[in-house]
Amino acid sequence: MTSANGIDPGAAPSGSGCTECDDVGGWWFHLRRCAQCGHVGCCDSSPAKHATAHFRDTGHPLVQSFEPGEAWYWNYDTNEMFESGPELAPPASHPADQPTPGPAGRVPADWAKTLRA
Template identity: 70%
Template sequence: MTGEPIPGIDPAAVPSGDGCAECLAGGGWWFHLRRCAACGHIGCCDSSPAQHATKHARQAGHPFLVSFEPGEEWFWNLDTGEYYEGPPLAPPTAHPVTQPTPGPAGRVPADWQSQLH
């Protein structure tokens, strides 16, 4: 990586919170979390029932999502369908390790595995 700015990635954008913004507002739950590399929006992954991260990225025209899971560091380019190398992003880079996966606590149905995409 050359250190040149990458269109669609803002290293200074901070995460919007610890969980999927739409799921938290609407009473939903998620399997894994993704962060928009352009604006920091936290949404649920494509395996989650609502798939908010990709919906946000497509509606906003933001091409890169990154994992918001502890221990994972990758960028995904929605336009090309490929993993990508990107710059370090503003912290935090993952949800708190005390937060359960799937989450949030108290909202995950007993049959959650049958509801994954």
């Protein structure tokens, strides 16, 4: 059951990479996990910005970093960052051996040129 604050601690992540990028062979810089449904999408520094698109499509306001060693949350409704929050269902991040940017084999050699300034 989804809680009123936009967090469902029991929602498992949708995968180890951006769902939409994986569908089309794209790549990402960092990953974000929807705290309400578990959807994993790429961050706004990534070419496709799928995490923000998921928020716009669903209205799910909170994401947590899906990067190893990071536990912060972002609230799209209020544009606020929170250093911590409720623990979500494991895993807490993509596999540690998955490179950033990732995934291996799909990141263009000139990837740094695409980062937002």
